[in-house]
Amino acid sequence: MNVRADLAQRREELHAVIRAAAIAEFAEHGLRGASTQGIADRAGISKTKLHYYITSKEDLYQEVLDHIIGLWDDLFHETPDSDDPEGFLRDYIARKLLFSLEYPDVSRVFTSEVMRGAPMLRAHWDASRTATGRAADRIAGWVAAGLIRPVDPWLLQFNIWSLTQAYALHAxxxxxxxxxxDDAPLDLDHITQEVTQLVLRGLRP
Amino acid sequence: MNVRADLAQRREELHAVIRAAAIAEFAEHGLRGASTQGIADRAGISKTKLHYYITSKEDLYQEVLDHIIGLWDDLFHETPDSDDPEGFLRDYIARKLLFSLEYPDVSRVFTSEVMRGAPMLRAHWDASRTATGRAADRIAGWVAAGLIRPVDPWLLQFNIWSLTQAYALHAxxxxxxxxxxDDAPLDLDHITQEVTQLVLRGLRP
DNA sequence: CGAATGTCAAACCAATTGATCAGATCAAAT
DNA sequence: ATTTGATCTGATCAATTGGTTTGACATTCG
Structure with missing residues (x-):
């Protein structure tokens, strides 16, 4: 059983390596521009070996997209420290920016898929829309309570997304x-500070 | 001479059609993912005919990038209505958003190139950086004059870029x-209003 | 042990890729 | 009318694409 576990684990580790390689390749060249040879090279394995572990390029891509959606869900579902607008937004922006600077390729794959019309993402978007709608309700509540000035709750979310994700896409x-x-780290704290201030002050009643 | 002019004009018109087709194809699939067949189809000509008018895919891509840079320069060099922060920023944001909603594919090609490391864009970036530096100086002047609160002049520009471009990339x-x-127009006025307010209020002293 | 299962690489496959070529077509200039 | 030069096409090229096959080797389990 120990051996079996080891085997399963080795398989899983290799799969993680492949996924990471795929994310890098897809981030740079998109689905059509990515080559399985390129993915295999990044993963440090032969193309044949890669095709032994995946069923197809499209399939791997879909799995990467699912993985990304999962990561974003985790990021969003972590209970925020507080429920007042300032505390919540501070926390949210900080987490999004941290993620953008740490895993820029993930954001790039996502945007690349959106840019071509998101045909393989539509399935996930229904859930994403209801979540965004709930967040919009909460923001509307802040507005009604006079905690922030009147804003379009949907556009506010789009704007925060763009502010945080841009530092991944355009790094x-x-x-x-x-x-x-080209490989120097960006100043996360400074960026977080600037973006947070812009949003928080921009929402003052 | 008249005839010659007509011929040259026909050539130029066809070239414009090809460029538009190329922008659409590159926006959707990036340089590597784009196919000359796809560009030819969008332009409504045969692949052979396309290759008669271009020298290579990379060359066409480079020309598209140059064209884009030119468009952006024009957008930036139009004399703004006013020089005070509010008037200038209102005008700048409105123009950028108008462009993003009108020609989203242009922004997509640009971002796609940046995402893969911008190897064919570096030549233009030196000029772009000095222009951004001059704008940063002006912003710093506003800060010194107490017209806006203290901000990082560079990051402020990145943030405005992201706010405006996102509505092209993630339309x-x-x-x-x-x-x-999928083909419904976005509400330009509403978006402009929301983004402008967020930025202007976010900059109040 | 031996059968079965899992792992991997070399050779190969059909399809698509960007690009070329020789020649047909056509309008303009002589 | 003939020449000239630009335009356009069908056939075709070599290279690369995603993916498969065959078979060798190893590991596990009965």
């Missing part, structure tokens, strides 16, 4: 503009 | 969340 551009090396 | 997602048809 290369940001680094260049700031005169940083 | 599909936004439409879905708002329950709109």
């Amino acid at each position: 290369t551009e940001v680094r260049f503009m700031l005169g940083l090396d | 599909t997602e936004v439409r879905f969340m708002l329950g709109l048809d």
Whole structure:
């Protein structure tokens, strides 16, 4: 049984390596532009071996998308520290930005899929929309309670998404503009501070 | 001479058609994922005919990137109505959003190139950086004059870019969340209002 | 032991890729 | 009318694509 567990674990580890390689390749070239050879190279295995562990490129891509959705759900479902607007938004923005800077390729794959019309993402979006709708209700509640000024609760969420995700999508551009090396880390705390302030002050009644 | 002009014009018109088709294809699939066959189909010509007018896929892509940079320069160099922060930012945000909603594919091609490390964009970025630096100086001036609260002038620009571009990149997602048809127009005025308010109020001293 | 299962690589396959070529077509210039 | 040059097409190219097959090797289990 110990051996069996080891085997299953080795399989799972290799699968994680493959998934990571796939995310990197898909982030850089999209679904059509990604090649299984490229994924195999990044994973450090032969193309044949890769195809032994996956059923098809499209299938791997779909699995990556599911994985991403799962990560985002986790990120969103972590109970926020507080329920007042300021505490909640601070926490939310900080977490989103941390994720963007830590796993930029994940955001890139997602945006790449959206840019081509999100044909393989539509299945997940129904759940995502109801979640966004609940959040919109909460924001509307803040507005009604006079805690923040009147805003469109949906657009506010889109705006926060864009502010946080941009630092993943355009990290290369940001680094260049700031005169940083291509692989230099971005200043998470500073960015978080600036974005948070912009949003919080922008919502003052 | 008249005839010559006509010929040159026909050539140019066809070239514009090809460029538009290329932008659509590149926006959806990126450089590697785009196929010359797909571009030819969108342009309504045969693949052979396409290759008669272009020298290579990479070359066409580079030309598209140059074209995009030109469009953005024009957008930026139009003299703003006013020089005070509020007037300038209102104008700038409105123009950027108008462009994003009108030509979303242009923004998509640009982001797609950035996401893969922007190897064919670096040549343009030096000029772009000095322009951004000048804008940063102006913003710093506003801060020094107490017209807006202290902010990082560079990050403020990144944040405005992301707020405006997101409605091009993620138009599909936004439409879905708002329950709109895939080809329904987004409410430019409403979005402009919301984004402008968020930024202007977020900058109050 | 031996059968069965899991792991992997070399060779290979059909399809698509970007791109070329020789030649047909056509309008303009001589 | 003939020449010239640009435009356009069908056939075709070599290379790369995603994916399979065959078979060798190893590991596990009876």
